[in-house]
Every structure is written in C-alpha cells, then in structure tokens.
Amino acid sequence: SLQDGLRVLNIWFNHGHRPQVSQAVAEGRAGVVDAVWVQLIPQLVTRIDHRYTDVRKATLNWLFDIGERYPHALLIPLHVSMRSKGLRARDAWVLREKLRSRHGKLVEDTLMLCDELVRCSALWHEIWYIALTEASKLHFEEDDTAGMLTKLQEAHALTREPQTPHEAAIFNAFQADLVEAERWLNRYVATQSTDDLNSAWIFYHRVYKRANRMLPKLTTLDLHSISPRLLSYANFNVAVPGTFDLEREPITIHHFQPTLSVIGSKQRPRCIKLVDSNGQVHKFLLKGQEDPRMDERVMDFLGLVNKLMRADESTRGKYLPIRRYTITSLSADTGLIGWLHDCDTLYELVRTYRQEHPELPLTAEHSYIRHNAPERLDGRGRPSDEGYERLPLMQRVELFLNSCRQTRGNDLAEMQWRMSSDAESWFSRRLNYMQSLAIMSVTGYVIGLGDRHLSNIMLDRQSGQVAHIDFGDCFEAAQQRAKYPEKVPFRLTRMLINAMEMGGVRGTFSSTCMTTMHVLRTNKESLLAVLETFIYDPLLSWRIVQEKDVDIKRRTVRAHIATQSSRGVLAKHSSTEEEKSFDSDSPHGSQDWDDDTGVIQNESVMMDTIDNEKALTLMRRVKEKLDGMEFGTQAHARITKVDQVERIIQQASDPRNLCQAYIGWFPYW
Numbered sequence: 001s002l003q004d005g006l007r008v009l010n011i012w013f014n015h016g017h018r019p020q021v022s023q024a025v026a027e028g029r030a031g032v033v034d035a036v037w038v039q040l041i042p043q044l045v046t047r048i049d050h051r052y053t054d055v056r057k058a059t060l061n062w063l064f065d066i067g068e069r070y071p072h073a074l075l076i077p078l079h080v081s082m083r084s085k086g087l088r089a090r091d092a093w094v095l096r097e098k099l100r101s102r103h104g105k106l107v108e109d110t111l112m113l114c115d116e117l118v119r120c121s122a123l124w125h126e127i128w129y130i131a132l133t134e135a136s137k138l139h140f141e142e143d144d145t146a147g148m149l150t151k152l153q154e155a156h157a158l159t160r161e162p163q164t165p166h167e168a169a170i171f172n173a174f175q176a177d178l179v180e181a182e183r184w185l186n187r188y189v190a191t192q193s194t195d196d197l198n199s200a201w202i203f204y205h206r207v208y209k210r211a212n213r214m215l216p217k218l219t220t221l222d223l224h225s226i227s228p229r230l231l232s233y234a235n236f237n238v239a240v241p242g243t244f245d246l247e248r249e250p251i252t253i254h255h256f257q258p259t260l261s262v263i264g265s266k267q268r269p270r271c272i273k274l275v276d277s278n279g280q281v282h283k284f285l286l287k288g289q290e291d292p293r294m295d296e297r298v299m300d301f302l303g304l305v306n307k308l309m310r311a312d313e314s315t316r317g318k319y320l321p322i323r324r325y326t327i328t329s330l331s332a333d334t335g336l337i338g339w340l341h342d343c344d345t346l347y348e349l350v351r352t353y354r355q356e357h358p359e360l361p362l363t364a365e366h367s368y369i370r371h372n373a374p375e376r377l378d379g380r381g382r383p384s385d386e387g388y389e390r391l392p393l394m395q396r397v398e399l400f401l402n403s404c405r406q407t408r409g410n411d412l413a414e415m416q417w418r419m420s421s422d423a424e425s426w427f428s429r430r431l432n433y434m435q436s437l438a439i440m441s442v443t444g445y446v447i448g449l450g451d452r453h454l455s456n457i458m459l460d461r462q463s464g465q466v467a468h469i470d471f472g473d474c475f476e477a478a479q480q481r482a483k484y485p486e487k488v489p490f491r492l493t494r495m496l497i498n499a500m501e502m503g504g505v506r507g508t509f510s511s512t513c514m515t516t517m518h519v520l521r522t523n524k525e526s527l528l529a530v531l532e533t534f535i536y537d538p539l540l541s542w543r544i545v546q547e548k549d550v551d552i553k554r555r556t557v558r559a560h561i562a563t564q565s566s567r568g569v570l571a572k573h574s575s576t577e578e579e580k581s582f583d584s585d586s587p588h589g590s591q592d593w594d595d596d597t598g599v600i601q602n603e604s605v606m607m608d609t610i611d612n613e614k615a616l617t618l619m620r621r622v623k624e625k626l627d628g629m630e631f632g633t634q635a636h637a638r639i640t641k642v643d644q645v646e647r648i649i650q651q652a653s654d655p656r657n658l659c660q661a662y663i664g665w666f667p668y669w
Helices: 002-015 019-029 034-039 041-045 053-069 071-082 086-100 104-121 124-141 145-158 165-191 194-217 228-232 293-311 346-355 364-372 393-404 411-418 423-446 494-498 508-522 524-535 547-567 577-585 603-627 641-653
Strands: 220-222 253-256 259-262 270-276 281-288 327-331 334-338 343-345 457-460 466-468
Touching (some): 002 019, 002 034, 002 053, 002 524, 019 053, 034 041, 034 053, 041 071, 071 086, 071 104, 071 327, 086 104, 104 270, 104 281, 104 327, 165 194, 293 327, 293 423, 293 508, 343 346, 346 411, 346 457, 364 393, 411 494, 423 508, 423 603, 423 641, 508 524, 508 641
Antiparallel strands (some): 220 259, 253 270, 259 270, 270 281, 327 334, 343 457
C-alpha cells in the first residue's frame, strides 16, 4: 500500500547507508508491485541528491528501473528537478540522458511541452511586474538589498533572448529602460553607491508602470503569439497529465487549442485546453508564480483518507469521497491543474445571488464596519480597515456581530434551493453539502489547512458536494503568520451554517465530523506515515517554515558556529567511528569540518538539523490532534472524539476568533 511504501522510503533515506538496510531494501523492493513505486516517484526524485553516495546511486538506479518501464510517469518530475541547482539538477540530467537512449522522442516531447507551458504561464511583462513588486518590497520595506539584487538579476536573465512574437514585442517596448536600469544596477554592485541604485530604480519604475498598465488587458492569449511551437506541434508522445494508468496504454496529447483565457485573480492563471489521441478535449488550469508541489502531496493524503473512509465499516458507502483533482508540477513555480468541472466558488455564488437582489449590496457588511469603525486612511489617502483592526477585542466582536445583522446571511442556502430541480433533489444536495463540508473540515483541521477564503471552496452544481482547492497553507502556516494570523481550525461562518438543516451544526454536520474523526484517529499511523514523508521533503520545507523562523534559524546557526570557533566545542574527534565513515561517504562531508579548528564551518548542515527539529514539532502537533491531546499535554488530558469535535466546532464559529480574520477572508459571510 501507499503508506507501507512511504515507511520503506523513510527507512531507506534515513538508514540506507547501513549495509544491512541497503541489502534488505534491495531484496524486498523487487517483490512489491510496480504501482506502489510509481506512486512514490515524486518522493524518490526529491532525494536523488542524498548526502550519502551509496544511497544516491541506488536511488538513481531505482528510478531508472521505473523509468525504463513507465517513462510517462517519470520524465516530467525529472524535468522539474533539472530546473533546480547543484547535485540534484546534475543527477536528474544524467538519468534523463540514460532514458533518452530508449525513449528519445518521449524525452524530447516532454522537454518541449514543459518548457513551452512554463513560457505560457508567465509572459515577460508579468515576470517584470512580479519581480519589481517583490524586489521593491525587499529593498524598501525589508532592507534586504541582497535579495533585491537576486530578484532583479534573475528577471534580467530570463528576458534577454526573445523567442516568440510576444516576447519580441515586450523586449522592444522595455529594452531601453531595462538596459539603463541594468547598467546602473551593475554600477551599484561595483560602487555600493546609493545614488547609483536610486538611478536604477528610476528606470525600473518606468518598466513597472508600463507592465502594470498592460495587465488588465490580459484576458485572452493566442498561442500563435506566445508559443508558436506549442501551437504547431501535433502527436505528442506524452501522456495527458493526470491520466497515466499502469493497466492501459497511455492516452497521449494530440494538439493544443489555439486560445487561452486568463482568469482575473492575483496570479492570473490560464485556462488551457488540449485534445488527446482519442479526440477528447481536456481542460486544465495553468498556474504560474506559485509552487504546486504542496498541493500535489496533499492530494496523495486526501486519497488515503478516501481509502480509509471506504474501508471503515462505519463510513463505507455512506459518503461521497473527498473531491480531488490532478496536479502536474512543470517547474518549481508552475503547475498544470486538472479542471473541476461543474463547480462554482462560494464567492461566485454569493455574488450572483446579491447581483440578482439589488437590495443586498455585495459589500453590505464591510461597508457597515467601515462606516462605524474609527476612520483610518492608507498611504494613498484611501479608507482602510486599520481603525477596525486596532479596536479592543470586545468592541471588535460587537461591531462584527452588528455587521452580520445587516443581512440575513442565507445567500448560500437560497442558491442551493435554486439549483435544485425539486424537493428531493434539494434534500440530497443539502445532505451531500453538510457531509462533504464536515469531512474536509476535520481533515483540514488535522493537517492544519488554512487560507479557506471563499474563492478556495467550491460547490458542485449537480451534487451539492463541497470541494476545496489551493492547499499551499498547511501545517498551521496561516495560523502562525505574522500578519492576520488565523484563529480558526477551519471555515465555519454563518452562511455555511445557515445552508445546513434546521439544527445547524447540531445534526448531520457534527455527526459526520465525529465519524470522520473516528476514522482518522483509528488510522493515525498510516496518516502519519504519509505526512512524515512530505514534511521532511527538502523541496517543501520552505513552505512549512515561516520566513521569520528562517531568519531566526539563520541567526541561531551563525551564532552557534561563532561560539564553536571561539571555544572549539564540536571537535572532529568527538564523532564515533561509524559517524566518521558516514561523513567520508557524504559529498558534503569534507566541506563541513575545519581541520585546524575541528568545528562545523558549513551552516547548511546545522540549518538542516533545525529543519528537522521544525519537522518534528509539526509531526508532534498532528499526532496530538490524532491522539485527542491537542488541548492538553498529559496522558490524562486525552479527550474523546465527541469532545474534540465539539471544541473545534466552537472555535471555528466563535465570533471572537472570526472578527480577527483578515477582512478579505469575508468572515461575516
């Protein structure tokens, strides 16, 4: 099973340098069905740069064996690793070249497909808009000049050689300003003169304003302009993303449709369509500027939850499975996401309802808060919510509750009724809604899923089932952020409650929560095995650890290294003989020690140690929830699943928690 395979990988990557473990895994993996290892390709690929040479080589051979038989499953994850740096990129390239000798056309088609889709995900003026936004924040707000330089230099490197008509047009429009900006930037690097840097920013500001004016016009894209290669190519030897199945011949891509539509959200993702070798049209969301790999791993976790719910006698056949979607990572910040058909976001549903009822302004609740809170203006002289945010908690609660009284809050319930053909259909939709909302609420609570605003929760038009998207904020990252930390374990606002049965949360919703909690707590070992793998995934650690933790960690490591240097604390001779042999086998080992002082010089080693400590903390937090010990640390503090569910429902619906949410989270809806 998946969870057993993950346990094997954990043992392999932690202890594979030991001869007994290496031999046992080598002998045992041959007896495991291929389907298990194909599922675990992402976890294997992320560790091809393992610090122990024997483990690294064995992992590469392991992947080559899989790739020989199932190249469609391996080549895209391998291509993503080639876009990284250092040993991982080199080993991925070597492995790809070995596969090229047997699957030449497939390798070439995969390379072209990934590169062109990444090109389509972010056009050059978008690259500059994002780079300048981030660089200005680093420089002017965070005083991080080194980070600013890196962002700007990366953007220059990406936009030097236009290869499409659209890139040529942007290059010609921006070239004069960018050449001058880069000249002043290079002078600043040489002179460290603030005047030179200010001169560079004069030209960068011109580029920013021009790019900003172009963004609203970005509604549709023509492949003829942005990727002629993708438009003209046909009969790819690449499987349609998300459709690969070991039991049947791959369904391959025939061609792409010529027009992409741009969705008007912050990242401006594209809706892209392709036609497969059977003539069927597939619709995807092409999303750039955001790492898709956490979502990819969470989909694996949700798949396991579905499997456990089907296997348990108390839940078998009673509930719809958690709605999932396919995710294919094309690079570290680009993903191709399977389209959720016949679904609308909750925000779209509420907006539609209020547009059809003019007596209900879309911003009724927010306008009430703005009108009654102390007035505050932002830096541009516009009204802001700072006055509301600065109120004492009890005054804020009172204002929040009064804002909720401005409307009935039955928008979602009314839309559910309108989408039902008859009373029986409405009853079925409402039941599916309550059950699916409960299952994902408890599952999201266990993995610390945050950022559940109304555009990240969808409703199926046919069944009424709730579907969640965008799983980037896991392991309570949203609850630990410095600004607007979330106080609730999941979203349970008044509109969600009003769309339930007469008893609200007391009934189907709470009973389904308890049943789900029972299944998750009963199978905690399997769930922890899955979570442990991607908590320790080095490619995902930056998504889990907050920026402030990284800064604190770096300062701690440097201070500790300085202390070692002055005191000579961690001497090389303190290692055991076994540890010495492991270090000599490590590609980093000889660089980590100073032979004269006998102390650690490479801070990355100690950074990894602190990363492990953070991972252990996260795992303990999840384990506490699955043990029913979140609300106490002693053995006698373990609570029943009934008490646990009641507490998290109370937390999720408590106005004292909701009123502290970011106003764009729409806590009053």
